[in-house]
Structure formats: structure tokens, C-alpha cells
Amino acid sequence: MxxxxxxxxxxxxxxxxxxxxxxxxxxxxxxxxxxxxxxxxxxxxxxxxxxxxxxxxxKTNQVKALELRIKNLERALGRKPLEVEVLKKRKISSLTNFSSRF
CATH class of the missing domain: 1.10.10 (Arc Repressor Mutant, subunit A)
Structure with a gap:
């Protein structure tokens, strides 16, 4: 056999x-x-x-690495709304300053 x-x-x-x-x-x-x-x-x-x-x-090393990447991406994504809000305020502020010059 x-x-x-x-x-x-x-x-x-x-x-x-x-x-x-x-x-x-x-x-x-x-x-x-x-x-x-x-x-x-x-x-x-x-x-x-x-x-x-x-x-x-x-968990394999690959799973651990992917979980870490997800955590980092979620953290970065959580910062985006705050960054957008800051940029909006800056834009409004710069537009106000620009229009007051004229």
C-alpha cells in the first residue's frame, strides 16, 4: 500500500x-x-x-497586527471630526477677517 x-x-x-x-x-x-x-x-x-x-x-501574530492597525485607524478616524471643526472655525475666522478689510 x-x-x-x-x-x-x-x-x-x-x-x-x-x-x-x-x-x-x-x-x-x-x-x-x-x-x-x-x-x-x-x-x-x-x-x-x-x-x-x-x-x-x-490569536496569531497576523491577527494581533490587524487588531493594532484597526485600533490605530479608529483612533485616527476619531480625530477627523475634531480636525474638521477646527478647520471650519479657521475658515470662518479668516473669511470674517477678510471681509472686515473691505
């Missing part, structure tokens, strides 16, 4: 099936047509990813 690299979905199903503990690893490997060495690599990769997710409160 030729061995193959499983798809991401199959790899996840394989690891989760083993973690449930209902079927021996050898049977799972046979079902998904992977070697036991491949299974253990997949399992270790899966567990390492889960630990990293827990350490980051389930």
Missing part, C-alpha cells in the same frame, strides 16, 4: 481521531494511508500549533 502525504483535512481528522483514543494509531495510519512516522510528525505539529494558539490567547 503506497504511503502519501494527507490533505490538511485528512491530517486534522487523523490527529483528532487518535486524540479521542477510540482507534489504535496503526489502524488510523492504515485508514489514511500514512506511515506512523508521518502521523507522529503531524500530531507534534498539531500540538505545537495548539500550544502557540493558547499562548497567544488563540
Amino acid at each position: 503506497p504511503k502519501k502525504k494527507p490533505s490538511d483535512d485528512d491530517a486534522l481528522a487523523l490527529v483528532l481521531s487518535d486524540l479521542k483514543g477510540e482507534v489504535p494509531v496503526s489502524d488510523l495510519c492504515r485508514k489514511y494511508r500514512v506511515s506512523t512516522a508521518t502521523y507522529y510528525k503531524l500530531r507534534d505539529h498539531f500540538i505545537a500549533g495548539e500550544v502557540q494558539g493558547l499562548q497567544n490567547n488563540g
Whole structure:
């Protein structure tokens, strides 16, 4: 039986099936047509990813960067109405000063 690299979905199903503990690893490997060495690599990769997710409160670095960008953009957007108001007052003031000259 030729061995193959499983798809991401199959790899996840394989690891989760083993973690449930209902079927021996050898049977799972046979079902998904992977070697036991491949299974253990997949399992270790899966567990390492889960630990990293827990350490980051389930957020990847990309998600954290995007949240920071959103926060900065919201802060900048919040300043815009104030800037518009200041510019309007300056415009009115400059128009008043200009018209009083004539």
C-alpha cells in the first residue's frame, strides 16, 4: 500500500481521531494511508500549533497586527471630526477677517 502525504483535512481528522483514543494509531495510519512516522510528525505539529494558539490567547501574530492597525485607524478616524471643526472655525475666522478689510 503506497504511503502519501494527507490533505490538511485528512491530517486534522487523523490527529483528532487518535486524540479521542477510540482507534489504535496503526489502524488510523492504515485508514489514511500514512506511515506512523508521518502521523507522529503531524500530531507534534498539531500540538505545537495548539500550544502557540493558547499562548497567544488563540490569536496569531497576523491577527494581533490587524487588531493594532484597526485600533490605530479608529483612533485616527476619531480625530477627523475634531480636525474638521477646527478647520471650519479657521475658515470662518479668516473669511470674517477678510471681509472686515473691505
